Amino acid sequence: xxxxxxxxxxxxxxxxxxxxxxxxxxxxxxxxxxxxxxxxxxxxxxxxxxxxxxxxxxxxxxxxxxxxxxxxxxxxxxxxxxxxxxxxxxxxxxxxxxxxxxxxxxxxxxxxxxxxxxxxxxxxxxxxxxxxxxxxxxxxxxxxxxxxxxxxxxxxxxxxxxxxxxxxxxxxxxxxxxxxxxxxxxxxxxxxxxxxxxxxxxxxxxxxxxxxxxxxxxxxxxxxxxxxxxxxxxxxxxxxxxxxxxxxxxxxxxxxxxxxxxxxxxxxxxxxxxxxxxxxxxxxxxxxxxxxxxxxxxxxxxxxxxxxxxxxxxxxxxxxxxxxxxxxxxxxxxxxxxxxxxxxxxxxxxxxxxxxxxxxxxxxxxxxxxxxxxxxxxxxxxxxxxxxxxxxxxxxxxxxxxxxxxxxxxxxxxxxxxxxxxxxxxxxxxxxxxxxxxxxxxxxxxxxxxxxxxxxxxxxxxxxxxxxxxxxxxxxxxxxxxxxxxxxxxxxxxxxxxxxxxxxxxxxxxxxxxxxxxx
Numbered sequence: 001x002x003x004x005x006x007x008x009x010x011x012x013x014x015x016x017x018x019x020x021x022x023x024x025x026x027x028x029x030x031x032x033x034x035x036x037x038x039x040x041x042x043x044x045x046x047x048x049x050x051x052x053x054x055x056x057x058x059x060x061x062x063x064x065x066x067x068x069x070x071x072x073x074x075x076x077x078x079x080x081x082x083x084x085x086x087x088x089x090x091x092x093x094x095x096x097x098x099x100x101x102x103x104x105x106x107x108x109x110x111x112x113x114x115x116x117x118x119x120x121x122x123x124x125x126x127x128x129x130x131x132x133x134x135x136x137x138x139x140x141x142x143x144x145x146x147x148x149x150x151x152x153x154x155x156x157x158x159x160x161x162x163x164x165x166x167x168x169x170x171x172x173x174x175x176x177x178x179x180x181x182x183x184x185x186x187x188x189x190x191x192x193x194x195x196x197x198x199x200x201x202x203x204x205x206x207x208x209x210x211x212x213x214x215x216x217x218x219x220x221x222x223x224x225x226x227x228x229x230x231x232x233x234x235x236x237x238x239x240x241x242x243x244x245x246x247x248x249x250x251x252x253x254x255x256x257x258x259x260x261x262x263x264x265x266x267x268x269x270x271x272x273x274x275x276x277x278x279x280x281x282x283x284x285x286x287x288x289x290x291x292x293x294x295x296x297x298x299x300x301x302x303x304x305x306x307x308x309x310x311x312x313x314x315x316x317x318x319x320x321x322x323x324x325x326x327x328x329x330x331x332x333x334x335x336x337x338x339x340x341x342x343x344x345x346x347x348x349x350x351x352x353x354x355x356x357x358x359x360x361x362x363x364x365x366x367x368x369x370x371x372x373x374x375x376x377x378x379x380x381x382x383x384x385x386x387x388x389x390x391x392x393x394x395x396x397x398x399x400x401x402x403x404x405x406x407x408x409x410x411x412x413x414x415x416x417x418x419x420x421x422x423x424x425x426x427x428x429x430x431x432x433x434x435x436x437x438x439x440x441x442x443x444x445x446x447x448x449x450x451x452x453x454x455x456x457x458x459x460x461x462x463x464x465x466x467x468x469x470x471x472x473x474x475x476x477x478x479x480x481x482x483x484x485x486x487x488x489x490x491x492x493x494x495x496x497x498x499x500x501x502x503x504x505x506x507x508x509x510x511x512x513x514x515x516x517x518x519x
Contacts, residue, residue, distance in 0.1 A: 041087050113172075137178060415439055
């Protein structure tokens with residue numbers, strides 16, 4: 001298309017947008033036309049092209065379009081404004097107040113990335129990639145739109161899905177990296193959504209089908225990329241694309257390749273990062289410097305997964321060799337617990353085998369005192385003779401024997417925060433399991449596998465927080481009664497004489513395997 005013809009079309013459509021159609025059906029085609037024209041305009045346009053752009057540039061930030069209620073119109077307007085910012089770079093096309101409103105609209109469209117491909121999704125990916133290419137996100141820093149940047153981060157981290165093309169993932173990664181690099185001081189508020197999203201990755205994987213690798217790759221890249229890396233990824237100067245730089249902030253003249261940006265972060269952010277690592281690797285960071293020696297004991301995720309020790313254990317022939325490996329595992333857990341300094345923990349997991357009873361008692365009490373949110377005890381690694389599983393007793397939990405309501409001793413406060421309970425090869429009876437269910441106000445998930453002491457189970461009452469219940473291979477369990485509760489999913493594996501499910505309005509999933517008997 002000739003330049004004169006393009007300018008004529010821009011003038012015509014721009015003037016129509018100054019008094020936009022009242023119906024969405026007539027407005028959307030007009031926005032699509034101006035968007036296609038803007039795609040064809042290069043950067044640093046001449047004076048005649050600038051004049052042709054003026055009507056549409058003015059119309060797009062008028063209240064009728066900028067604050068339109070229709071979601072499809074919002075995305076189309078945001079796409080056009082993004083193209084305007086590309087064309088005028090490195091100069092902002094609007095004054096500061098108008099730019100803030102424009103960025104609010106642009107960031108709001110990123111929520112569409114969480115939905116599977118649609119009309120809005122396609123336009124939103126164009127917006128995202130353009131923001132990354134021209135680095136318009138640095139204007140948000142210059143305008144001190146910190147809360148809006150946090151919202152943008154949250155949209156990105158909720159939107160990581162396997163169906164996105166790599167260009168979308170790279171654009172999100174580049175924007176986050178660029179914002180962090182351009183900040184003279186990285187605030188905790190800025191990194192909080194990044195770290196919080198990854199720390200909850202297991203729940204997200206289960207709920208949305210996100211691969212852990214999708215998160216870990218993005219976080220690893222954000223935390224470790226050097227300035228030269230980001231230049232290669234297109235975050236910095238592009239031969240064919242002019243972009244934005246900070247106007248009001250003087251950047252420090254340092255060699256980022258030589259500067260340890262991670263160590264310069266606040267301790268609470270370092271602790272969150274280390275909580276994403278396997279526990280042994282987190283411990284190993286203490287050799288980096290004196291500062292790192294005091295960071296890992298504040299990790300809030302304590303996952304004592306034996307890992308390679310389990311492989312070694314399975315190959316050992318003699319009992320004394322197995323006993324030695326088991327004692328090494330126990331010493332490791334005890335050592336970490338003695339050095340741990342954080343007031344609370346989010347996750348406590350033991351995955352090995354039947355260690356000394358007193359040690360496991362102490363570990364559970366430690367987790368409860370720390371206000372644990374996720375408690376997992378997987379003691380299935382060693383094949384025990386029947387009846388030799390670890391038995392969870394009233395005394396360990398601080399429950400007074402012979403109490404009608406099984407009151408909790410005041411020393412332990414972990415039950416108030418417990419959200420997930422997962423026991424494998426842990427013997428607990430009906431009273432103890434029901435104590436957890438009835439007395440943990442936020443306990444939503446319970447899984448019990450291979451418990452020989454469980455004979456009957458009764459879950460009754462709408463005040464119970466439990467939503468997901470899974471019971472497998474509890475060979476002595478005779479009956480299960482679940483009534484008038486808020487249960488969403490019930491999974492059972494094994495034989496059962498009696499099952500009663502009644503008045504469960506939220507129940508959407510029931511899975512029964514190896515089922516015998518019905519009542």
